Amino acid sequence: MMQNNTENNGDWLFEITPKNKLFSLNLKEVWQYRDLLMLFVKRDVVTAYKQTILGPLWYLIQPLFTSVIFTLIFNNVANISTGSVPPFLFNLAGITIWNYFTACFSGTSSTFSANAGIFGKVYFPRLIMPLSVVISNLVRFGIQLFIFMVFFVYYYSQGADIGFNKYLVLFPVMVLIMGMLGLGLGMIISSMVTKYRDLKILVGFGMQLLMYISAVMYPVAYFVEKLPKYAWVVEYNPLSFVIETVRYMLLNTGVFDIGMFIYTLITTIIVLFLGIVIFNKAEKNFIDTI
Amino acid sequence: MSNIILKIENLSKQYRLGLVGTGTMGDDLKRWWANIRGKEDPFLKIGDINNRATRGTSNYIWALKDINFEVQQGEVLGIIGKNGAGKSTLLKILSKITSPTTGSIKSKGRVASLLEVGTGFHGEMTGRENIYLNGAILGMTKKEINAKLDEIIEFSGCERYIDTPVKRYSSGMTGRLAFAVAAFLEPDILIIDEVLAVGDAEFQKKAIGKMQEISKGGGRTVLFVSHNMAAVKSLCTRGIVLENGGIVYEGSQDESVEFYLSNKNKDQRKTFNLLKREDRLGSGEWKLSQIEILNKKGKIVNEVISGEPINIKLSFEIFEKLDLNKIFLGVAILDPQEQKLVSFLSDEMNLDFKFFENRNFVVLQIPNLFLRASIYSINVQLGHSTKIEDYIDTIEDVSKLHVLPGDFWNTGKVNRSGSFSIFPGRFN
Numbered sequence: 001m002m003q004n005n006t007e008n009n010g011d012w013l014f015e016i017t018p019k020n021k022l023f024s025l026n027l028k029e030v031w032q033y034r035d036l037l038m039l040f041v042k043r044d045v046v047t048a049y050k051q052t053i054l055g056p057l058w059y060l061i062q063p064l065f066t067s068v069i070f071t072l073i074f075n076n077v078a079n080i081s082t083g084s085v086p087p088f089l090f091n092l093a094g095i096t097i098w099n100y101f102t103a104c105f106s107g108t109s110s111t112f113s114a115n116a117g118i119f120g121k122v123y124f125p126r127l128i129m130p131l132s133v134v135i136s137n138l139v140r141f142g143i144q145l146f147i148f149m150v151f152f153v154y155y156y157s158q159g160a161d162i163g164f165n166k167y168l169v170l171f172p173v174m175v176l177i178m179g180m181l182g183l184g185l186g187m188i189i190s191s192m193v194t195k196y197r198d199l200k201i202l203v204g205f206g207m208q209l210l211m212y213i214s215a216v217m218y219p220v221a222y223f224v225e226k227l228p229k230y231a232w233v234v235e236y237n238p239l240s241f242v243i244e245t246v247r248y249m250l251l252n253t254g255v256f257d258i259g260m261f262i263y264t265l266i267t268t269i270i271v272l273f274l275g276i277v278i279f280n281k282a283e284k285n286f287i288d289t290i
Numbered sequence: 291m292s293n294i295i296l297k298i299e300n301l302s303k304q305y306r307l308g309l310v311g312t313g314t315m316g317d318d319l320k321r322w323w324a325n326i327r328g329k330e331d332p333f334l335k336i337g338d339i340n341n342r343a344t345r346g347t348s349n350y351i352w353a354l355k356d357i358n359f360e361v362q363q364g365e366v367l368g369i370i371g372k373n374g375a376g377k378s379t380l381l382k383i384l385s386k387i388t389s390p391t392t393g394s395i396k397s398k399g400r401v402a403s404l405l406e407v408g409t410g411f412h413g414e415m416t417g418r419e420n421i422y423l424n425g426a427i428l429g430m431t432k433k434e435i436n437a438k439l440d441e442i443i444e445f446s447g448c449e450r451y452i453d454t455p456v457k458r459y460s461s462g463m464t465g466r467l468a469f470a471v472a473a474f475l476e477p478d479i480l481i482i483d484e485v486l487a488v489g490d491a492e493f494q495k496k497a498i499g500k501m502q503e504i505s506k507g508g509g510r511t512v513l514f515v516s517h518n519m520a521a522v523k524s525l526c527t528r529g530i531v532l533e534n535g536g537i538v539y540e541g542s543q544d545e546s547v548e549f550y551l552s553n554k555n556k557d558q559r560k561t562f563n564l565l566k567r568e569d570r571l572g573s574g575e576w577k578l579s580q581i582e583i584l585n586k587k588g589k590i591v592n593e594v595i596s597g598e599p600i601n602i603k604l605s606f607e608i609f610e611k612l613d614l615n616k617i618f619l620g621v622a623i624l625d626p627q628e629q630k631l632v633s634f635l636s637d638e639m640n641l642d643f644k645f646f647e648n649r650n651f652v653v654l655q656i657p658n659l660f661l662r663a664s665i666y667s668i669n670v671q672l673g674h675s676t677k678i679e680d681y682i683d684t685i686e687d688v689s690k691l692h693v694l695p696g697d698f699w700n701t702g703k704v705n706r707s708g709s710f711s712i713f714p715g716r717f718n
Contacts, residue, residue, distance in 0.1 A: 012297075016386060016395040036426035043423060047414040121406040122427055123386040284389040287382070288305065 026280065029125045036124055040132035045139050059143045063099060067091040074217045082219065084161040085253045089151055094216040096148050097178060097246045100141040101239060102207055104182025107133035109189040109203055111279075112286050119287060126283040127276065130187055134179045141175070152250070167249040167256055174242050174249075177268050181238060184268070184275035191282035215240035219247075219254055238264040294398075295511050296361040296384075296479060301393035303354040303379050353379040355535045357393070361479075364509040368516070368526035368543050370550045375532040377515045378483065381405060384513065385481050399478025399511065402429050406483075408468030413457030417448055417467055420456050424471045438474045445500070446470035447493070466493050473500045479511045480504070498704065501525055519547045519595065520663070520695035520704040551694075552589040564688065565607060572681035575610040578670055580651075581689045594691065596705060596712060597698035600659050604670060605651040612674075612682070614643040620671040621654055623691060625709040626664065632711075637676070663695035664709035 030037075049055045067088055074080045075087035082090040108130035112119065115129055156162060193199045213233050215223065220240055224231040234240045241257075241264045248254040354376045361367055371377050382388050384395060385403030410427045411420050421442055425435040435442075443449055446467040448459070456464055482501075502525060504510055516522050522529060522543055529546025531539035531553075539549040565579050584601040585591045594600045602621065619641065622633040634654055636643075645652070667687040674680040698705045698712050705712060 011398060012396040013398050013400070015397070016383065016389065018390050018392055018394075033426070033429075035432040039423045039426045039432075043412055043415060043419075046419075047412060050414045118410050118427065120382075120387060121409045122403060123401075124427060124429065287388045 026125055026127065030127050030131070033124050033128055037128050037132055037135070040128065041136040044132060044136035056143060059140050060147050063092060063095045063144050064147070066095050070095070070217045080218050080222060083253050085247075085251045086155050086160050086162075089148075089155050089160070089162065089251065090247065090253070091217055092148050092151060093247050093250055094243050096141070096144045097174070097243055098211060098214065098216045098239075099144060100137060100175065101178045101182045101242075102211075103137040103140060104134045104179050105186045105189075106203070106207070107137060108183055108186025109193065110200075111187070111190040112194045112282070113190075113200075116287070119283075127279065130183055130190070130279070133186075134183050138175075138179070148250075162251045162253075165249055165252050167245070170261075171246070171249055174246050177238070177242055177264060180268050180272045181242075184271035184273075187275035187279040188271075191278045191286070194282055194286040210239070213237055213240070215243050220244050221254070235260075236263075238267045293363045294360045295363045296398070296513075297396045298357055298359050298384075299394050299396075301354055301357040301380075301383065301390050301395065302352055303376075303383060303388075304350055304391040305353050306350050352535050354383070354390075357537060359530060359537065359540065361511060361513065363511055365528055366512040366514060366526045368514050368522040368529040368546065369532060370516070370519070370522060370529060370546060371532035376535040377532055378405075379535075380532070381481055381483050381513070381515055397479065400429070401479045401481060402475050402477035403481035404428075404472050404475075404483065405481070407472055408464060411456055411464065411468060414455055416455055417446075417452040417459070418443075420467065421471055424468065425475075428472065428475055429477065430475065434476075442470045442474050445473060445496075462493075469493075469497055473497070473504070477510075479513070481513045483515045498525075502702070518695075519551065519593070520697070523547055523595075524697055524702055524704055547595075548585060548587065548589065548591075551591045551593045552585065564685070567685060570683055570685045571678075572673065572683040575612055575682055576606045576608050576672060577683050578604060578672065578685055578688065579607040580605040581668065581670070583689070583691065584653075592692060593694050594659060595694050596659060596661060596663055596696035598659055598696060599655070599657050601656070602654040602668070603651055604654070606646075606672070606683075608646075608650055614646055616674050617643045617646075617682075618671075618673045618675055618680075619643075619652065620669075620676070622669040622671075623661070624667050624669060624687075626666070627709070628667070631661070631666070635676075658714075659693065660711045660713055661691075661693050662705065662710055662712050663693050663707035666691040666693065666709065 049058060052058065054061070070091040071087045074091075075082065080087075111126070111129050111133075119126065152162070189199055189203055214237055215234055220234055223234045241260050244254050245256055245261070248256050357380065369377050369380065379388075381403065382405070383390050385401060385405065387403075387405075408424065410424055412423065415423065418439075421439065422432065422435055425442075426432065443452055446463075446469075448463055448467050448470075451459060451463065456467070459467070498521065501521075504512065512525075514522065514526055526543040529539075529541065529543040530537050531546050531550045533553070538553070539546055541549070563579065564581065565577055570577075580603075582590050582603040582605075583592070583594060584603060585594060586599045588601070604619075604621070617636070619636040620633060622630050624630050668689050668691055669684075669686045670688045671684040672682045673684070674682065695704045695707055697703065
């Protein structure tokens with residue numbers, strides 16, 4: 001009798017109930033759908049610039065123009081010093097890595113609203129969608145990084161005082177941190193946007209504000225020196241740590257603090273975990289509220 | 291017991307009317323407060339049943355309420371019901387698109403749902419790329435799609451355009467390609483919602499054939515929602531009828547269809563009184579007061595199925611006594627262009643009207659409805675003779691006769707629609 005009972009209750013493949021356990025992350029299911037993940041990435045990359053004249057060139061135009069403008073405004077007009085590094089290269093480095101974060105963040109933060117059509121008709125682990133955004137943006141990031149390298153070589157041959165240092169081995173980790181931060185924050189926002197649309201508007205100008213406190217166009221040390229009272233805003237912002245570190249490893253300017261590295265790593269993991277938990281909670285019912 | 295593959299227990303789903311969402315921020319806070327104190331969601335206690343026609347007292351309604359059923363392995367379950375009965379909500383919960391408010395679903399198999407064909411199709415990508423993408427969205431792995439790619443392309447009939455972006459396809463072609471992908475899905479449990487309506491007649495036939503093959507051949511468990519009663523009858527092995535968010539009938543597919551047809555628009559029919567019709571001709575000693583269409587089981591229905599027996603019951607209001615030997619009754623069935631297709635004339639048939647001494651109705655029995663699926667109209671003519679000056683009461687278009695497609699030839703196939711007759715006969 002006992003045997004029979006366990007058999008009847010135990011061999012259900014899955015169960016649908018009103019509420020998930022808080023920490024059932026479904027990562028195993030995501031793995032089962034890895035083919036779909038890669039197909040979405042392919043779709044995003046292939047279709048991004050179909051029927052545009054310049055095509056992938058747009059990937060290059062945007063960071064280059066932004067860097068030129070930043071150099072004119074912040075370095076030439078406002079006279080922010082970038083030390084021995086050419087200001088244009090300094091800005092380009094910051095913008096390249098910052099762009100990867102914004103692309104991941106804005107891409108994932110509209111997950112639910114942009115995919116309501118698909119999500120309303122078929123089930124697959126919803127996590128696939130934001131993950132595909134983060135991965136397909138890597139392609140764009142790669143192209144922008146290439147352009148940065150072209151300018152790096154140019155300035156190096158002109159005799160500028162720049163060069164890689166040994167921390168370059170951490171570069172993939174930095175990119176991963178940026179992706180995970182964008183993904184985590186994006187998922188939190190996307191889950192809340194399903195109910196409260198106000199956040200969508202907030203995200204737009206929030207990103208602009210965030211850029212100014214993320215050390216994209218100035219060295220952290222410069223901010224600390226000029227505004228010591230508010231320096232913590234920049235210093236404890238994991239984004240500015242990543243940007244500063246990337247510039248450090250690529251251009252050999254600034255500092256690397258191992259304590260801050262651990263702090264950033266932990267923050268990222270917490271944000272990502274929180275993002276997945278909130279996202280998984282939202283995915284169950286969002287179709288009723290969107 | 292061990293064959294149950296899907297078990298639905300006390301399933302309910304609540305929605306809030308009016309505004310989108312589950313309520314205002316205030317309601318959210320109350321809910322959150324109740325949750326913190328470990329109490330039940332206060333809004334679950336209220337809520338009206340799902341009836342779109344009546345005005346409720348609460349803003350919350352139950353789209354589904356206490357649904358319980360089990361599905362056996364290999365069964366093809368038809369789910370029928372009026373618009374808004376909760377069919378789509380049920381399918382959405384079963385396919386994990388939204389979660390239930392209370393209750394649970396237990397499954398022993400992989401579920402794939404086809405609530406729409408072509409989900410995730412991207413116009414910029416080629417047919418081939420879309421097959422991979424759509425297949426993966428529906429839960430196939432790349433390996434599975436690779437193995438079936440040729441079959442899918444062949445089934446869709448889009449071979450020539452397979453490397454052309456889908457945005458250049460006609461809508462029919464897109465539909466065919468999408469259905470082709472879906473047709474080669476191989477889950478343990480397949481959930482289908484009215485997806486047969488894509489493509490031209492030829493492709494629809496192919497699609498229904500494929501569906502039959504899936505449901506009969508593979509021992510696959512299928513949940514099928516459709517308004518096409520003939521398709522439900524020929525594809526399903528069991529049926530449930532939903533009404534206002536609850537199950538009102540559970541039984542064989544034929545019984546379920548009959549239950550559904552006889553209950554549909556019940557209220558509307560009851561109030562229909564022919565005496566109120568003004569567009570009638572005749573001296574008016576007797577007046578036709580009611581027409582009822584009955585199916586083979588004697589139930590009043592609004593729709594009948596091609597090839598099945600029906601009875602038409604005509605009731606009269608008798609104002610003056612008439613000489614029963616001098617009565618003529620004619621009933622005609624007309625196609626939508628008002629061309630007479632069939633007529634039943636009492637003088638030809640030597641009908642003796644003596645029974646009118648004891649009752650006020652007559653039943654026209656048609657043992658086999660030789661009409662294809664369409665909407666026909668019925669004319670009734672009562673007179674002392676067939677001449678127009680002898681009319682007692684004549685009404686044109688007394689009632690519509692909705693005929694649904696059926697399996698006239700007993701071949702398991704649904705015969706085509708069309709406003710003309712279908713006749714017994716055979717090739718030899």
